[in-house]
Amino acid sequence: MNNHLLHHQRKIMGMGSASAFEKVCSHISFALITLFVASSIVAYASTSFEEADALVTWKASLQNEAQSQLSSWTLLPNNATNFSTNLNSSTIPCTWIGISCNPVGSVIKINLSHSSLEGSLHEFLFSSFINLEYFDLSQNSLSGTIPPQISDLSNLIYLNLSINQFCGKIPPEIGLITNLKVLCLDINKLHGTIPQEIGQLRSLNVLALQSNYLDGPIPPPLGNLSNLGYLCLDQNSLSGSIPLELGNLTNLVELYINNNSLTGPLPREIGNLKSLKYLSLQKNNLVGSIPASLCELGNLTYIDLFQNSLSGAIPQEIGHLKSLIFLQLSVNQLNGSFPTSIGKLTQLEIFYVCDNQISGSIPQEVENLMKLTVFRVARNKLTGYLPQNICQNGLLRNFTANGNNLTGPIPKSLRNCTTLYRVRLDGNQLTGNISEVFGIYPNLYFINIANNKLHGEISPNWGKSSILTNLEFGGNGITGTIPSEIGDITKLNVLDLSSNHLVGEIPTELGRLTSLVMLILSNNQLSGGIPSEVGSLTNLDYVDVSNNKLSKSIPGSVGSFSGLFYMNLSYNEFSQGVPIQMGKLVQLSVLDLSHNHLTGEIPTEFMNLQSLQTMNISHNNFSGTLTAFERLYGLLDVNIAYNQFQGQIPNIKAFQDAPIEALEGNKGLCGEVKGLKPCQLVTTDKKQRIHDLVFMIIFPLLGVFVLLFAFMGLTSFIRKGRKPRNIQNEILYPISTFDGKEMYEEILAATENFDAMYCLGSGGYGTVYKAQLPSGDIIAVKKIHASSCDGDLTDQKEFHNEIVALTEIRHRNIVKLYGVSHALAYMHHDCSPPIVHRDISSKNILLDSDYEAHVSDFGTAKLLKQDSSNWTNFAGTYGYVAPELAYTMQVTEKCDVYSFGVLALEVIEGNHPGDFIYSALSPSTNILLKDVLDQRLQPPTGQVRDELIKIVTIATACLHANPQSRPTMLRISRLLSSTIVQIPTTVTSGELVRV
Numbered sequence: 001m002n003n004h005l006l007h008h009q010r011k012i013m014g015m016g017s018a019s020a021f022e023k024v025c026s027h028i029s030f031a032l033i034t035l036f037v038a039s040s041i042v043a044y045a046s047t048s049f050e051e052a053d054a055l056v057t058w059k060a061s062l063q064n065e066a067q068s069q070l071s072s073w074t075l076l077p078n079n080a081t082n083f084s085t086n087l088n089s090s091t092i093p094c095t096w097i098g099i100s101c102n103p104v105g106s107v108i109k110i111n112l113s114h115s116s117l118e119g120s121l122h123e124f125l126f127s128s129f130i131n132l133e134y135f136d137l138s139q140n141s142l143s144g145t146i147p148p149q150i151s152d153l154s155n156l157i158y159l160n161l162s163i164n165q166f167c168g169k170i171p172p173e174i175g176l177i178t179n180l181k182v183l184c185l186d187i188n189k190l191h192g193t194i195p196q197e198i199g200q201l202r203s204l205n206v207l208a209l210q211s212n213y214l215d216g217p218i219p220p221p222l223g224n225l226s227n228l229g230y231l232c233l234d235q236n237s238l239s240g241s242i243p244l245e246l247g248n249l250t251n252l253v254e255l256y257i258n259n260n261s262l263t264g265p266l267p268r269e270i271g272n273l274k275s276l277k278y279l280s281l282q283k284n285n286l287v288g289s290i291p292a293s294l295c296e297l298g299n300l301t302y303i304d305l306f307q308n309s310l311s312g313a314i315p316q317e318i319g320h321l322k323s324l325i326f327l328q329l330s331v332n333q334l335n336g337s338f339p340t341s342i343g344k345l346t347q348l349e350i351f352y353v354c355d356n357q358i359s360g361s362i363p364q365e366v367e368n369l370m371k372l373t374v375f376r377v378a379r380n381k382l383t384g385y386l387p388q389n390i391c392q393n394g395l396l397r398n399f400t401a402n403g404n405n406l407t408g409p410i411p412k413s414l415r416n417c418t419t420l421y422r423v424r425l426d427g428n429q430l431t432g433n434i435s436e437v438f439g440i441y442p443n444l445y446f447i448n449i450a451n452n453k454l455h456g457e458i459s460p461n462w463g464k465s466s467i468l469t470n471l472e473f474g475g476n477g478i479t480g481t482i483p484s485e486i487g488d489i490t491k492l493n494v495l496d497l498s499s500n501h502l503v504g505e506i507p508t509e510l511g512r513l514t515s516l517v518m519l520i521l522s523n524n525q526l527s528g529g530i531p532s533e534v535g536s537l538t539n540l541d542y543v544d545v546s547n548n549k550l551s552k553s554i555p556g557s558v559g560s561f562s563g564l565f566y567m568n569l570s571y572n573e574f575s576q577g578v579p580i581q582m583g584k585l586v587q588l589s590v591l592d593l594s595h596n597h598l599t600g601e602i603p604t605e606f607m608n609l610q611s612l613q614t615m616n617i618s619h620n621n622f623s624g625t626l627t628a629f630e631r632l633y634g635l636l637d638v639n640i641a642y643n644q645f646q647g648q649i650p651n652i653k654a655f656q657d658a659p660i661e662a663l664e665g666n667k668g669l670c671g672e673v674k675g676l677k678p679c680q681l682v683t684t685d686k687k688q689r690i691h692d693l694v695f696m697i698i699f700p701l702l703g704v705f706v707l708l709f710a711f712m713g714l715t716s717f718i719r720k721g722r723k724p725r726n727i728q729n730e731i732l733y734p735i736s737t738f739d740g741k742e743m744y745e746e747i748l749a750a751t752e753n754f755d756a757m758y759c760l761g762s763g764g765y766g767t768v769y770k771a772q773l774p775s776g777d778i779i780a781v782k783k784i785h786a787s788s789c790d791g792d793l794t795d796q797k798e799f800h801n802e803i804v805a806l807t808e809i810r811h812r813n814i815v816k817l818y819g820v821s822h823a824l825a826y827m828h829h830d831c832s833p834p835i836v837h838r839d840i841s842s843k844n845i846l847l848d849s850d851y852e853a854h855v856s857d858f859g860t861a862k863l864l865k866q867d868s869s870n871w872t873n874f875a876g877t878y879g880y881v882a883p884e885l886a887y888t889m890q891v892t893e894k895c896d897v898y899s900f901g902v903l904a905l906e907v908i909e910g911n912h913p914g915d916f917i918y919s920a921l922s923p924s925t926n927i928l929l930k931d932v933l934d935q936r937l938q939p940p941t942g943q944v945r946d947e948l949i950k951i952v953t954i955a956t957a958c959l960h961a962n963p964q965s966r967p968t969m970l971r972i973s974r975l976l977s978s979t980i981v982q983i984p985t986t987v988t989s990g991e992l993v994r995v
Helices: 003-013 020-060 064-069 148-152 172-176 196-200 220-224 244-248 268-272 292-296 316-320 340-344 364-368 460-464 484-488 508-512 532-536 556-560 580-584 604-608 684-701 740-750 793-808 816-829 893-909 916-921 942-958 969-977
Strands: 099-101 107-111 134-136 141-144 158-160 165-168 182-184 189-192 206-208 213-216 230-232 237-240 254-256 278-280 302-304 309-313 326-328 333-335 350-352 374-376 398-400 407-409 422-424 429-433 446-448 453-457 470-472 477-479 494-496 518-520 542-544 566-568 590-592 597-601 614-616 621-624 637-639 644-648 668-670 706-709 759-762 766-772 778-784 845-847 853-855 926-928 985-987 991-994
Touching: 020 064, 020 107, 148 172, 172 196, 196 220, 220 244, 244 268, 268 292, 292 316, 316 340, 340 364, 460 484, 484 508, 508 532, 532 556, 556 580, 580 604, 740 766, 893 942, 893 969, 942 969
Parallel strands: 107 134, 134 158, 141 165, 158 182, 165 189, 182 206, 189 213, 206 230, 213 237, 230 254, 254 278, 278 302, 302 326, 309 333, 326 350, 350 374, 374 398, 398 422, 407 429, 422 446, 429 453, 446 470, 453 477, 470 494, 494 518, 518 542, 542 566, 566 590, 590 614, 597 621, 614 637, 621 644, 644 668
Antiparallel strands: 099 107, 706 778, 759 766, 766 778, 845 853, 926 991, 985 991
């Protein structure tokens, strides 16, 4: 009994000092209190030990690195039996790293975020932590499922398992943790639907489930979470419409459901979210109009509806959004005109409304947006004038209105708008003098005003825009010369001054633009020669100076453009011969030298242009024979008309299929092309002697036992921001200049007499070695097995097949996964007769030092004959061979298609797909993307995930049991090069569903 209470009671009763009875009661009370405290301490000590034991047990299940991170998690001996001596020792986990306790020693907080944990939660004893309130395991490498026993954490308030490798479904038992305020399961590998039971967490403030593989609809019970302030469901595969019940979340401040497959309209109930500040629903399939109720959310600062299918006009009520800072409505189907009420968005900084069908003019009220920094209205149907004072605030950085039908002058306020860093006004009908409307822009990195009606001269002041990467003024009426100051813009990547009225010479100062990738000066009146200084532009991959008055000779310095894929010098006055240095342009795909005054013979170095696909050298004065073109097997289109060529046309597809218009006007060409006279026939006996001479002289010269082949892949040009790789040393060796004895000695030295350490792999009739030659070139060499050189007809046939295939195939795109597809398409569709490889497998794909893939081993290749059954014996690698070969033995191009599908899946999965192939062959099987991903890597997101979906979709189509239902390699090649897959499979970012 409390002494204060006893004293107060004595005063009331008029009693004096304490009686013996009172003293006894006092002693009893003290004893009871002492007993209670002691029992409590023992109870908490027991709980503390149980928690410590559970933590140590879980630690033991983790990987070694994780255990070293948790080195303080250690139990002392005899913990469970000596509470009195160990209550303050390290057996209580309160002092352990990542652990916090309440005043009596029970664990209430576990924070192991970013601790390199690797393992699972399967050994975590949730029932031992009855007082746990805070549980954070984010940013680790934990995997496995989330156990349903997590619901034992009944007092949990904060749960964060984000940025891990958790898979499986979200356990519905999570809805039993009713005190939960924060639930973060984002950036994992969770799949299935969002459990309805989450709607029971009425205390929840934060729900983050983004970047998983969740599918199905958004559960309407989420509308019960009346306290929710943050909801993020981005980067999943959610479908269906936005439930009307979300309108009940009146405390919601941030709502993100980007990158899903939502359909239906924006519900009017969204107008009930009076607390909403951030709304982002980009990259879905939402339809219908923007509801006017959305414009009543006065707290909104951020709206992102990018890339949906919204239609109708922007509501006039949008002017009510007085707090709006960011508005993104691009890539929809919005129409009508811009409402004038936009001018009331006085806080607006960023305005994106590109790629719609909005018409009419840009309202003058836009000039009232004094905080505007980004204004992008590209690719609409806008007409009329641009607001002249759009940059009067002095803050505008990005001004983009290209691809409309705008007229009138360029806004005068741009002249002093020094904050500009990007301007695109191309593709309109704007007028004005460019030397008057533009000033000096120290922050500008991109400007494109091409294809307008601008005039005037290019100001030397552009040389002061030192960080400019793109200067595109083509398609206007600009006069004068190219100012030498352009050479000061040393970071320039693209210079396009084409289709103007420029005169004078190309400034030698352009040679300082060493970052230049594209140089386009065509359709002007430039004169003089190409200055030799441009040879320093080694990063160029596109040059067009056609339709000018350029003269003199083509400088040999053009040979330094090692990455060049497009060169057009046509319609000029160039004279003399073609420089032999042009043979170094091994990546060149398009060459146009037509309509000049070039003379002499084509240098034999042209044989090195193995990437050349289109060539026009017509209307010159070239002479001699066409032997320099005989090995350009990748050539598709050719025009040599109106020169002085003579002799037989090359026996390659481009010449054999050329129309007479591409060959006429020469004085002595012959060949089996309609319109040409036939060449004198070579007798059969003479052909046989030549054939025998090849086998008796050339092959022994190659060392008999060694067949050298080198596929030096050439990367495809990707215009957007990718610099070409320097492969000036990667040349192919033409047989006419090949010294077999010298090469054989170099190979022996490079491989130390074919030592096993240089072996890349061994096949049925030869072993492939890696050899680095004295020149620095790295090649693959096949050494034929001894048994293959005797009288065995099968081995001789394989040896012959490889020779024939390799002499028939020269294609620049035998590179990486896509380039494998391009090369097979070339073999199947552009070679005559078509060639089937028959052994496309990972062992026959070699990687060079730049991780580019090269197809090898054509020993089993088969040339498909017309009007023939093309039956064969079995060939190929188990696991890659098309199933029909097991019972038909008939070879078609679709055999390679099947093997390509297996190889593509193997690259993505990191292992041979094995049994997955049989699942893919079943027409009723649904294939989840996660089933074919390399589990050692983080799950892909965004564009990477979309690209993988495309590849898996194509690869699955390649595995169709019916060969006729597989796509052709030509189609595959085109699909992989495009952004859209149009094969009979419906795909979502979470799964592939065969139809």
